[in-house]
Amino acid sequence: MNGDIRELYQQMIMDHNKNPRNFHAMADADRTVEGYNPLCGDHFKVYIKMEGDKIKDISFDGAGCAISKSSASMMTSALKGKTRGEAKALFEEVHKMLSRGMGEPFDAAKVGKLATLGGVCEFPSRVKCASLAWHTMLEGLEPTGKQVTTE
Amino acid sequence: MENFNVEQIRKDFPILREQVYGKPLTYLDNAATTQKPQSVIDTLTQYYSKENANIHRGIFCLSEQATKRYKSARHKVQEFIGAASDKEIIFVRGATEAINLVAHCYGRTFLKAGDEVLITHMEHHSNIVPWQMLREEAGVKLKVAPINDQGELILGDFKKLLTDKVKFVSVVHVSNALGTVNPVKEIVRLAHAQGIPVMLDGAQAVAHTPVNVQDLGCDFYVFSGHKLLGPTGVGVLYGKKEFLEKMPPYQGGGDMIRSVTFEKTDYNDLPYKFEAGTPHIAGVIGLGVAIDYIGSIGLERIEAYEQELLKYGTEKLLQVPGLRMIGTAKHKSAILSFVLGDAHAHDIGTILDRQGIAIRAGHHCAMPVMQRFHVPATTRASFAFYNTKEEIDRLAAALREVTEVFR
Numbered sequence: 001m002n003g004d005i006r007e008l009y010q011q012m013i014m015d016h017n018k019n020p021r022n023f024h025a026m027a028d029a030d031r032t033v034e035g036y037n038p039l040c041g042d043h044f045k046v047y048i049k050m051e052g053d054k055i056k057d058i059s060f061d062g063a064g065c066a067i068s069k070s071s072a073s074m075m076t077s078a079l080k081g082k083t084r085g086e087a088k089a090l091f092e093e094v095h096k097m098l099s100r101g102m103g104e105p106f107d108a109a110k111v112g113k114l115a116t117l118g119g120v121c122e123f124p125s126r127v128k129c130a131s132l133a134w135h136t137m138l139e140g141l142e143p144t145g146k147q148v149t150t151e
Numbered sequence: 152m153e154n155f156n157v158e159q160i161r162k163d164f165p166i167l168r169e170q171v172y173g174k175p176l177t178y179l180d181n182a183a184t185t186q187k188p189q190s191v192i193d194t195l196t197q198y199y200s201k202e203n204a205n206i207h208r209g210i211f212c213l214s215e216q217a218t219k220r221y222k223s224a225r226h227k228v229q230e231f232i233g234a235a236s237d238k239e240i241i242f243v244r245g246a247t248e249a250i251n252l253v254a255h256c257y258g259r260t261f262l263k264a265g266d267e268v269l270i271t272h273m274e275h276h277s278n279i280v281p282w283q284m285l286r287e288e289a290g291v292k293l294k295v296a297p298i299n300d301q302g303e304l305i306l307g308d309f310k311k312l313l314t315d316k317v318k319f320v321s322v323v324h325v326s327n328a329l330g331t332v333n334p335v336k337e338i339v340r341l342a343h344a345q346g347i348p349v350m351l352d353g354a355q356a357v358a359h360t361p362v363n364v365q366d367l368g369c370d371f372y373v374f375s376g377h378k379l380l381g382p383t384g385v386g387v388l389y390g391k392k393e394f395l396e397k398m399p400p401y402q403g404g405g406d407m408i409r410s411v412t413f414e415k416t417d418y419n420d421l422p423y424k425f426e427a428g429t430p431h432i433a434g435v436i437g438l439g440v441a442i443d444y445i446g447s448i449g450l451e452r453i454e455a456y457e458q459e460l461l462k463y464g465t466e467k468l469l470q471v472p473g474l475r476m477i478g479t480a481k482h483k484s485a486i487l488s489f490v491l492g493d494a495h496a497h498d499i500g501t502i503l504d505r506q507g508i509a510i511r512a513g514h515h516c517a518m519p520v521m522q523r524f525h526v527p528a529t530t531r532a533s534f535a536f537y538n539t540k541e542e543i544d545r546l547a548a549a550l551r552e553v554t555e556v557f558r
Contacts, residue, residue, distance in 0.1 A: 002172070002505040009498070009556045018493070040497055040513060041527045063527055065495035066557075123501055 174507030329478030
């Protein structure tokens with residue numbers, strides 16, 4: 001099997017795809033944001049419950065490819081308990097990692113386990129999949145009222 | 152198949168010698184667009200390097216030549232689909248524009264609020280949305296004939312829906328998402344028995360099966376050039392003269408007029424009435440050459456060979472564990488649309504791509520079909536006569552790899 005493919009679909013990603021964490025709706029969420037890529041059909045909702053400046057709870061549901069789903073799952077695991085500022089900083093770092101082709105270095109220490117998503121940068125047409133949940137989450141923290149899409 | 156030398160044919164398509172990620176290109180996305188033979192590519196180069204001039208303005212040699220070749224392409228299309236006259240052949244940008252033209256010019260003129268347009272559940276978005284736009288504008292109703300679990304039109308239900316309220320029928324000849332070949336001749340017969348005009352969307356048909364519009368009896372037939380080995384940006388609307396003559400023009404501009412004053416404009420005759428502005432001259436000439444190429448092989452032989460690929464491909468793919476075919480009609484074109492276990496079509500597409508295999512993953516611009524089969528997307532391999540059984544083997548092997556990743 002092709003090495004890039006093996007890296008893209010490594011075990012941790014496939015595990016999150018098969019057993020997504022925090023994969024449920026949240027009736028009492030403070031923010032519910034929809035992210036949708038109409039061309040490919042990836043469609044998720046991200047639910048956020050805040051406590052002061054902190055993300056007390058975060059979950060997601062919906063449907064999409066393995067990359068988009070595992071990215072959303074890892075994101076919710078990484079962001080629970082983080083402050084708004086920390087979440088935004090992590091978004092920036094992940095964004096740099098996914099679009100590594102653009103040349104900007106990212107801080108591997110900051111992304112931690114999320115580094116498993118890094119293989120996506122070798123697949124330019126799939127970066128939009130990995131980043132959908134992240135942009136959806138950001139809209140939840142800083143609403144602009146715009147429809148979230150990464151296409 | 153005897154006498155079908157696919158290796159020789161492949162030599163006519165330079166792109167088939169390309170490599171992708173170090174692997175030979177396995178091009179199985181022919182329903183999206185077909186590759187172009189060298190003769191079509193050379194025609195475009197030749198036209199722009201030696202012959203380029205505008206048409207119908209002929210007071211110099213090049214313009215006269217271009218006009219002649221443009222006209223001759225129209226004649227080739229007429230013969231290709233068996234139209235009664237080349238005045239019934241309108242060059243447009245593609246099948247989508249042709250359908251929009253009919254919805255606009257025929258629909259807005261002859262359909263009124265409450266009239267029904269009947270389509271099927273397997274239409275491409277391009278045969279749904281123009282009618283919805285007409286619904287918004289003119290208040291016509293859109294009726295949808297259902298399909299069964301095999302992806303076949305349920306003819307009994309179609310007949311029931313064909314009431315005297317229906318004033319137009321628009322049906323796909325071959326489904327791009329399922330491969331189903333519709334009984335279009337029967338559909339035309341049923342509709343005509345009630346005096347209802349019929350348009351057929353032949354985008355997925357003309358490169359794969361012989362089409363004769365007079366034999367089918369349809370009133371309109373549309374297709375795109377680029378799915379028929381020709382250039383993108385050129386397509387054909389066939390319309391019976393009696394319909395085209397009573398329809399108003401689509402766009403106003405040059406070529407479609409006879410005389411213009413600020414008070415009044417006289418429209419040109421068919422087919423020019425519907426061809427405002429400088430057309431895609433090189434594209435039209437290229438389409439003519441593509442039709443010549445198809446003719447040199449023969450659509451009957453192409454169809455027989457592709458049916459062989461369909462049979463072989465169906466068998467091979469069904470052996471892949473967890474693969475479920477979407478679209479199992481009895482009468483099918485060489486299109487294999489499927490889902491594979493829990494693997495999402497886009498993940499399959501990425502894994503196949505690294506093997507040099509080009510397929511389509513998604514809803515294929517036929518979202519109602521996906522809804523009907525309760526899948527978000529399918530993976531689709533669609534064949535042309537330059538594909539081989541060896542390529543199908545490569546596809547099947549790569550799909551087994553997918554099942555390993557998604558174990």
